[in-house]
Amino acid sequence: MSGDSCQLAVIGAGPAGLAAAIEASAVGLSVVVLDEQPLPGGQIYRSLEQQKNGKRPSLGLDYEQGRPLLRAFRDSSADYRPLSQVWEVTPQRHIHYNCDGISRCLRAEFLIIAGGAQERPVPIPGWTLPGVMTAGAAQILLKSAALGAPQAVFAGSGPLLYLVAWQYLQAGLPIAAILETTPRANYLRAAPYLPAVLTLPSYLTKGFSMMAALRRAGVPWIKGVTGLRAEGDVQLEAIAYRVNGDWRRFESDHLFLHQGIVPNTNLTVSIGCHHVWNERQTCWHVQRDDWGVTSVEGVAVAGDGGGIGGAIAAQLQGRLAALYAAHRQGSLGGAERDQRARPLRRLLTKEYRTRAFLDTLYRPADWLRRPMEDETVVCRCEGVTAGEVRAAAALGCPGPNQLKAFTRAGMGPCQSRQCGLTVGELIAETSGMEMAETGYLRTRPPIKPISLGSLATFDDS
Amino acid sequence: MSASISTQPAYDVAVIGGGLLGAAVAYGLAGLGLKTLMVDEGDIAHRAARGNTSLVWVQGKGHGCPAYTAWTVRAAEAWPVFAAELNELTGVDANYRRTGGLKFCLGDTEVESRHRLIDGIETESPAARSEMLDRQALLDIYSEIGPQVTGASYNPMDGQVNSLLLWRAMHQGFQQHNGQYLPRHSVGSIRQIGNAFELVAGNETVWAEKVLLAAGIANARLAAQVGLNGGVRPVRGQVLVSEKLQTRFPVPATDLVQTDAGGLLIGNVEEDAGLDESTNIRVLAGMARRAVATFPSLESVQLVRSWAALRVMTEDGNPLYQRSESHPGAFAASTHSGVTLAPLHATVLARWIAGLEMDPAVEAFRPEQRHVH
Amino acid sequence: MFIDLAADRPTVTIHIDGLPHIVSADLSVAAALLSAGVFNLRDRSFGGAQGPFCMMGVCFECLCTIDGQPNRQACLETVSQEMVIVTRSAAAAEDQS
Numbered sequence: 001m002s003g004d005s006c007q008l009a010v011i012g013a014g015p016a017g018l019a020a021a022i023e024a025s026a027v028g029l030s031v032v033v034l035d036e037q038p039l040p041g042g043q044i045y046r047s048l049e050q051q052k053n054g055k056r057p058s059l060g061l062d063y064e065q066g067r068p069l070l071r072a073f074r075d076s077s078a079d080y081r082p083l084s085q086v087w088e089v090t091p092q093r094h095i096h097y098n099c100d101g102i103s104r105c106l107r108a109e110f111l112i113i114a115g116g117a118q119e120r121p122v123p124i125p126g127w128t129l130p131g132v133m134t135a136g137a138a139q140i141l142l143k144s145a146a147l148g149a150p151q152a153v154f155a156g157s158g159p160l161l162y163l164v165a166w167q168y169l170q171a172g173l174p175i176a177a178i179l180e181t182t183p184r185a186n187y188l189r190a191a192p193y194l195p196a197v198l199t200l201p202s203y204l205t206k207g208f209s210m211m212a213a214l215r216r217a218g219v220p221w222i223k224g225v226t227g228l229r230a231e232g233d234v235q236l237e238a239i240a241y242r243v244n245g246d247w248r249r250f251e252s253d254h255l256f257l258h259q260g261i262v263p264n265t266n267l268t269v270s271i272g273c274h275h276v277w278n279e280r281q282t283c284w285h286v287q288r289d290d291w292g293v294t295s296v297e298g299v300a301v302a303g304d305g306g307g308i309g310g311a312i313a314a315q316l317q318g319r320l321a322a323l324y325a326a327h328r329q330g331s332l333g334g335a336e337r338d339q340r341a342r343p344l345r346r347l348l349t350k351e352y353r354t355r356a357f358l359d360t361l362y363r364p365a366d367w368l369r370r371p372m373e374d375e376t377v378v379c380r381c382e383g384v385t386a387g388e389v390r391a392a393a394a395l396g397c398p399g400p401n402q403l404k405a406f407t408r409a410g411m412g413p414c415q416s417r418q419c420g421l422t423v424g425e426l427i428a429e430t431s432g433m434e435m436a437e438t439g440y441l442r443t444r445p446p447i448k449p450i451s452l453g454s455l456a457t458f459d460d461s
Numbered sequence: 462m463s464a465s466i467s468t469q470p471a472y473d474v475a476v477i478g479g480g481l482l483g484a485a486v487a488y489g490l491a492g493l494g495l496k497t498l499m500v501d502e503g504d505i506a507h508r509a510a511r512g513n514t515s516l517v518w519v520q521g522k523g524h525g526c527p528a529y530t531a532w533t534v535r536a537a538e539a540w541p542v543f544a545a546e547l548n549e550l551t552g553v554d555a556n557y558r559r560t561g562g563l564k565f566c567l568g569d570t571e572v573e574s575r576h577r578l579i580d581g582i583e584t585e586s587p588a589a590r591s592e593m594l595d596r597q598a599l600l601d602i603y604s605e606i607g608p609q610v611t612g613a614s615y616n617p618m619d620g621q622v623n624s625l626l627l628w629r630a631m632h633q634g635f636q637q638h639n640g641q642y643l644p645r646h647s648v649g650s651i652r653q654i655g656n657a658f659e660l661v662a663g664n665e666t667v668w669a670e671k672v673l674l675a676a677g678i679a680n681a682r683l684a685a686q687v688g689l690n691g692g693v694r695p696v697r698g699q700v701l702v703s704e705k706l707q708t709r710f711p712v713p714a715t716d717l718v719q720t721d722a723g724g725l726l727i728g729n730v731e732e733d734a735g736l737d738e739s740t741n742i743r744v745l746a747g748m749a750r751r752a753v754a755t756f757p758s759l760e761s762v763q764l765v766r767s768w769a770a771l772r773v774m775t776e777d778g779n780p781l782y783q784r785s786e787s788h789p790g791a792f793a794a795s796t797h798s799g800v801t802l803a804p805l806h807a808t809v810l811a812r813w814i815a816g817l818e819m820d821p822a823v824e825a826f827r828p829e830q831r832h833v834h
Numbered sequence: 835m836f837i838d839l840a841a842d843r844p845t846v847t848i849h850i851d852g853l854p855h856i857v858s859a860d861l862s863v864a865a866a867l868l869s870a871g872v873f874n875l876r877d878r879s880f881g882g883a884q885g886p887f888c889m890m891g892v893c894f895e896c897l898c899t900i901d902g903q904p905n906r907q908a909c910l911e912t913v914s915q916e917m918v919i920v921t922r923s924a925a926a927a928e929d930q931s
Binding site for chain 1: 836865868874875884886887893895897903
Binding site for chain 2: 088090096272382392395396397398399400401402405406408411412413415438439442444445446449450451452453455456457458
């Protein structure tokens with residue numbers, strides 16, 4: 001316990017973490033990679049190493065592109081520790097994690113957090129019914145478990161929604177419908193950013209060909225949806241949706257929701273890194289410089305965990321943070337670090353060009369950020385509704401931390417991962433504050449559960 | 462902008478601080494019909510109110526200060542009526558229960574030292590008598606206690622409440638009685654001008670005939686402005702929170718309380734840590750070890766949260782209620798026991814500040830009345 | 835209902851709430867529950883019927899007792915031969931009996 005240390009610790013084995021580990025170990029740093037999953041790849045390359053296991057449907061070229069990265073990682077000298085769940089990181093970079101039911105501690109001279117993103121919560125009436133899941137969950141089941149649900153309804157907005165629907169199509173699964181909530185006004189707002197996207201034709205053709213395939217297959221695609229409800233008693237039975245003021249219904253056991261993805265901020269908040277509200281992505285971003293270094297000494301963030309940018313941007317950011325760490329540890333001279341960084345930054349700028357278009361086009365509709373029906377559950381863990389949150393906010397709660405004390409929203413095991421953004425939005429709506437003013441929930445360790453018994457065994461003598 | 466001496470101040474009382482003490486007194490004052498303003502800081506503030514373990518506690522209190530023991534007993538006796546009235550007014554049930562309470566002792570040394578303390582209190586205050594339970598008697602309450610637990614002290618007057626709902630209810634009751642709440646404003650200066658106090662808080666300036674400093678550890682910086690004694694220091698309390706459990710722990714203990722939601726609050730070690738609100742893993746691990754020693758079956762229970770909060774500690778540990786001589790109309794109140802004393806803060810203390818009665822029980826906690834033992 | 839899309843995979847036998855099921859050996863416990871048709875993991879009285887939602891460890895709704903260890907996130911554990919899984923809805927029903 002006392003001797004476990006390294007020059008660079010990387011939390012997260014997705015594209016950002018893998019790229020950082022490869023880059024850093026190549027210049028001679030001792031690198032440890034901690035990840036809670038059993039295999040590397042994060043979400044986007046999840047189970048990629050397992051895909052030869054049985055005859056599986058195609059998941060697309062972007063997915064396959066992860067193979068060289070995974071091979072390079074396995075070939076590197078990085079110390080890879082899967083099934084390791086980080087539950088605390090101190091500002092001195094003592095990393096406490098669970099592995100095999102035992103609490104361990106790793107001390108790092110530099111830390112790159114590559115914790116990635118999660119699905120933005122989509123609070124609609126009935127979204128807690130069994131049978132309602134995220135589009136990401138549908139994709140995980142497809143990739144890792146080779147399981148699919150015939151006649152499911154896909155509802156929401158954003159590239160991942162269409163990608164998963166297309167992957168379902170490739171797998172031969174019939175789709176009941178795609179209910180698209182992208183507000184019509186977003187198309188106009190996004191138009192000025194289109195020229196930048198046109199300079200990357202492969203991006204556009206990929207998207208268009210997926211959508212064309214879905215249309216050719218006759219998948220019902222309903223646009224301009226302005227209301228959604230999941231209906232059922234103990235399980236999902238039907239999905240009601242509103243278009244042009246009329247409510248209609250699809251019967252189905254499965255609903256996959258999606259409204260884009262947002263950075264996982266619980267770890268960086270618990271360490272004390274400063275976060276800022278990003279109005280374009282409508283979520284909180286950890287504040288970082290152009291190497292990825294946060295407001296906490298020796299801690300950098302790479303990848304979607306710092307702001308949504310996609311898998312290629314994640315790898316580039318991972319490499320930049322690793323170069324910074326290498327220079328800081330004395331393995332790389334300043335001039336060499338900057339020289340290696342230059343082409344990476346050029347590529348990053350290219351990647352960022354599509355972001356403004358995507359963020360604007362797929363910005364969630366207001367009715368999905370701020371559920372209008374008071375009975376909609378906001379805090380899934382504790383069952384706190386939108387009405388209860390609004391009532392507490394109306395008492396003058398200065399922010400989400402006080403509101404958590406008054407309503408229990410955010411006190412459950414998920415530690416506000418599913419409710420934090422919605423709570424902030426409802427406080428802003430009720431009080432007339434801006435999101436940047438309302439602030440965010442101060443999550444604390446353990447950021448993943450740890451048993452009393454394994455905490456009791458902690459010993460750093 | 463300045464107030465002329467002949468202008469009537471907008472408020473009868475301005476209460477600085479919206480924590481358990483401030484909210485209780487403000488709720489009481491507003492209920493008496495006084496025009497009351499409660500000024501509060503922002504969402505991220507040193508809030509002792511978020512740092513308690515929901516206990517309404519009599520045992521072990523006031524050793525060497527019988528006035529405090531009596532005050533605490535009086536509070537415990539006032540709780541049922543207070544909780545019922547608050548529920549009736551606001552619809553918020555803070556779920557106060559007089560369950561009796563325990564302090565576990567692991568080993569003979571702890572038993573002896575605890576025995577000495579409760580004997581000492583009993584000598585001074587027979588009404589607050591706690592009893593020592595040996596292991597056999599303890600097994601009747603909790604059959605699953607660990608082998609290291611040799612005994613406990615018990616008091617039937619102890620109990621628990623949902624302190625967050627209590628806090629919320631007092632805020633709601635205050636506003637229902639036409640109290641004005643001004644959050645996100647930290648008071649910078651207080652000046653007495655004629656018959657009024659001028660408070661400057663951020664971009665707001667307010668005037669009130671009387672002012673109560675109930676700002677927790679911030680009282681230290683505000684008190685001198687109105688001729689009062691700061692007299693408080695922060696102590697850091699750390700707590701572990703478990704997932705909701707199906708098994709019940711009906712009798713709360715000083716270091717283990719099951720909330721009405723079902724989770725366990727474990728620990729509450731207190732230490733001097735300045736203004737450092739971060740949790741300390743060595744301390745948390747020690748608390749975890751003690752919890753597992755007390756109830757071995759808790760080993761597999763998952764912890765979902767931990768927190769550390771800066772609580773208020775006066776110099777002698779007893780409540781401090783002050784009335785300013787140099788600035789008549791200015792008051793300050795500080796206590797470690799904002800939950801237990803809430804009923805008295807909402808009634809007796811509010812009436813004291815309103816000038817309706819000079820209860821000797823309150824006067825006993827003025828700095829001038831402190832005796833050196 | 836979830837159907838299996840990959841043929842020829844090795845399988846294991848697991849026990850869900852006392853009943854044996856044969857599932858693919860590479861599934862997470864949460865995926866195995868879904869493939870066995872178990873959608874409701876949480877008892878109504880404990881906060882409402884709920885099932886796995888995110889499949890990636892951020893929603894905490896797939897908590898089950900796995901081989902005696904309570905409150906494990908089922909989406910982060912892989913099945914193994916003779917694994918014993920008890921869902922919270924079953925555990926609650928047992929407590930009340």
